[in-house]
Amino acid sequence: MTLPRVVTVAEANSVAERTEHEEFRSRWADAGDRLLYAADHDLDWDAERYVLIARDGRTTGLSAIVGSATGWHIGGVAKITDLLVAPSSRRAGIARTIVEAFEKRAFEARCHRTHAVTVAGSEAEKFWMAMGWTVTARLPDHYFRREHVVLTKVLAPDRR
Numbered sequence: 001m002t003l004p005r006v007v008t009v010a011e012a013n014s015v016a017e018r019t020e021h022e023e024f025r026s027r028w029a030d031a032g033d034r035l036l037y038a039a040d041h042d043l044d045w046d047a048e049r050y051v052l053i054a055r056d057g058r059t060t061g062l063s064a065i066v067g068s069a070t071g072w073h074i075g076g077v078a079k080i081t082d083l084l085v086a087p088s089s090r091r092a093g094i095a096r097t098i099v100e101a102f103e104k105r106a107f108e109a110r111c112h113r114t115h116a117v118t119v120a121g122s123e124a125e126k127f128w129m130a131m132g133w134t135v136t137a138r139l140p141d142h143y144f145r146r147e148h149v150v151l152t153k154v155l156a157p158d159r160r
Contacts, residue, residue: 047074048109052101054085054094067094071102078106078155079115083124099131107155114155120147 012018054067066089070082080102085094106114118124120138128151129135137150 047072050105052098052105054098056089067098069098069102071105073106073109073111076110076112077115078102078109078111078113081116083116095127096131103153103155112154112156114153116151117148118151120149125149125151 012021049070049072052069052071053065055064056066057064065086067085068082069080069084071078071080073079080099083095083098085098103114114133116128116133117139118128125135131153133151133153135149136152139148139150142148
């Protein structure tokens with residue numbers, strides 16, 4: 001008779017546990033991805049994360065930063081998060097310039113689609129729509145119990 005396995009789940013709290021996790025992932029992730037995506041070849045899941053910073057050329061230091069965003073791409077999809085513009089610099093095209101730089105970088109990285117999430121019905125949603133992005137999903141009762149929207153923009157329909 002085989003006794004039932006006892007499994008415990010806990011957060012990895014130490015450097016050693018996080019290292020063990022990375023070793024476990026490197027050992028098994030490719031096989032899991034091939035099963036999930038029905039692919040018989042290696043998939044590149046190395047996400048590249050980067051930060052875009054918009055600076056005012058008239059000043060220096062921290063006060064020169066007028067906007068920023070975090071971007072990353074993986075599996076042909078680029079996501080932009082944390083798009084911020086200083087209140088005194090809003091409505092001057094800075095967010096548009098950051099998003100255009102993000103889209104260009106995503107395209108150069110051979111991404112076929114971009115992705116962002118924001119609060120439904122907000123000025124931010126209107127901004128993304130004006131930039132040519134489309135609402136592709138609604139997330140009711142999401143962050144802080146507010147409805148959010150997922151917006152995407154196709155960069156190239158077939159970049160295989």
